[in-house]
Amino acid sequence: MAVGSNHRDVLIEHYSDTTMKHIVLMEKDGDREVIITDSQGDIIQSSKENKEVLEKYLPTAKDIDLKNDQILASDWEGLPYIISAHPYKVDSSHSGYIIMFQSTRPIEQLVGKLNMYFGLAGVTSIVVLLIIYAALSKFLTRPLIRMKEATEKLSEGDFDVSLPFIGNDELGELSGSIQKLANDLERLKTERNEFLASIAHELSTPLTYLIGYSKVAMRQGVNEKDRKHYLEIIAEESDRMKELVKNLLDLAKMDENTFTVSKEYFKVCPFFEDILQLVGPSFNLKKLSLEIICEEDFEIHADPLRLEQIILNLLDNALKYSIEQSVVTIKVFKKGKKVAISIADFGIGIPSEETPFIFEKLYRVEKSRSRTSGGSGIGLAIVKELVDAHNGSIEVESSLGRGSTFTIII
Ligand SMILES: Nc1ncnc2c1ncn2[C@@H]1O[C@H](COP(=O)(O)OP(=O)(O)OP(=O)(O)O)[C@@H](O)[C@H]1O
Ligand SMILES: [Mg+2]
The missing domain is CATH 3.40.1840.10 (YNR034W-A-like)
Known part of the structure; x- marks a missing residue:
């Protein structure tokens, strides 16, 4: 123009x-x-x-x-x-x-070129979009597929699962929870196997005695005195086995939370006086003196039967692991709104590296030492379960050769 x-x-x-x-x-x-x-x-x-x-x-x-x-x-x-x-x-x-x-030819050529470029750009963006879509879906679905496989493995009883860390978002948290579940299940499985192995061992020891001594007692030519002695051992071992099985059953009930704690208010001093009456003779037998310090008579809110079971177990240990002619002291006092009960002995004590484990089932310090005193390592596990059921706490202070003090707060 x-x-x-x-x-x-x-x-x-x-x-x-x-x-x-x-x-x-x-x-x-x-x-x-x-x-x-x-x-x-x-x-x-x-x-x-x-x-x-x-x-x-x-x-x-x-x-x-x-x-x-x-x-x-x-x-x-x-x-x-x-x-x-x-x-x-x-x-x-x-x-x-x-x-x-x-x-108009140059315009047409230009428009043609532009059309071609637009077409190319369109195709390229579709391809890029497809690649991004594929990458994203892989990125999102792969962890989910892995989690699905992991849970399937868990349900089949194979707890050897390892999911990689994939971040702190919801997906990452889910993956972390599955991994934790797998680890916990694996730990429980190992613990259960160890526990079963310990029980089998615990039961087989008295059984060996029973079989051995019964065979000896049946032998011809054994005099009456010896036979009586063997039968006494058999009776003693049977008692121990019965006790062990009873304790195991108790523990199983506690694990399943099928046992009940029925709390009530009662006075502490008379309660401990009664216990003293009960255990006094066995302490006398070992020339141990048992003292109770219960100055102020107040009420405690607990299940009396279960509390008695706790105290008897702790006293049983104090008796077993004390040296002759020493003193065992029970002290009862108020601690805020709760009640503290401590049982102190001057016995053989527990090495400090072992104290974290003594509340575990079937755990014994120096395996041989308990066998001679007849322990199977269940007492404190029961005590711990019972204290927990009361929402209480238990602590131990002990030094080897000096004695131990167990303190419960309920
Ligand atoms: N007062 C204590 N003094 C020294 N060691 C103790 C005392 N109480 C517990 N122990 C140690 O802790 C271990 C675990 O105690 P626990 O009461 O659970 O088992 P146990 O006494 O061996 O057997 P059980 O109580 O089942 O008859 C004991 O084997 C013992 O070695
Ligand atoms: Mg014990």
Whole structure:
């Protein structure tokens, strides 16, 4: 359009055949064509030799009567040219139009190229999206699949599961919980196996005695005195076995929480006096003195039967692990709203590295030492369960060779 106006201005200024030829010459080789007509629309000059080619796109050229520049055809998709008309008037007898033909081929080529680029960009983004989708779904689903496999393994009884750490989000927490569950189950399995092995061992020892001594007692020629002695051992071992089985059953009940604690209020001093009556003879037998310090008589909120079981177990240990002619002291006192009961002995004591384990089932310090005193390592496990059932706590202070003090707070 601007070029057409320029040509027109030049033509008005230097109207001559030469100028027209120059204008036509300027547009000869390029994407533009030019036609110069007179006022009737008859072609004076054309940049194309074959001017009919241009003429046919000029149906209205003869009819146009323009005062100003104007676009005659702008349909770049349908026509090979965008056509603009630029009227000129030098004087009354020299006027007409400069008609510019801008080829639409470069535009079409450009649009074609753009279309191709857009298409390519579209395809590329779809591919990229697909890759991201695949990566994301893998990233999200793989941990879930692993967790599913892990839980399936757990349900089949295989607790050897290892899930990688995948972060602190919800998925990570879930994975962590499954891992913890697997570890706990594995630990319980090991503990159970160890426990069963210990029970088997504990039961097999008295059984060996029973079988051995019964065989000896049955032998021909054994005198009555010896036979009586063997039978006594058999009776003693049977008692011990019965006690062990009873304790194990107690412990099993506690584990299942099937035992009940029925708390009531009762006075502490008379309660401990009764216990003293009960255990006094066995302490006397070992020449041990048992003292009770219960200065203030107040009430305790506990299950009397279970508390008695706790105290008897602790006194049994104090008796078993005390040296002869020493003192065992029970002290009862108020501790805030709760009651503290401490049982102190001057016995053989417990090595400090062993104290964390003495409340475990079937745990004994120096296995041989308990066997001679008849312990099986269940007493303190029962005590701990019973204290826990009272929402209480138990602590031990002990030094080897000096004695031990067990303190319960209920
Ligand atoms: N007062 C104590 N002095 C020294 N050692 C103790 C005392 N109380 C407990 N122990 C040690 O702790 C271990 C565990 O005690 P626990 O009462 O559980 O078992 P036990 O006395 O051996 O057997 P059980 O009580 O089942 O007959 C004992 O084997 C013993 O070595
Ligand atoms: Mg004991």
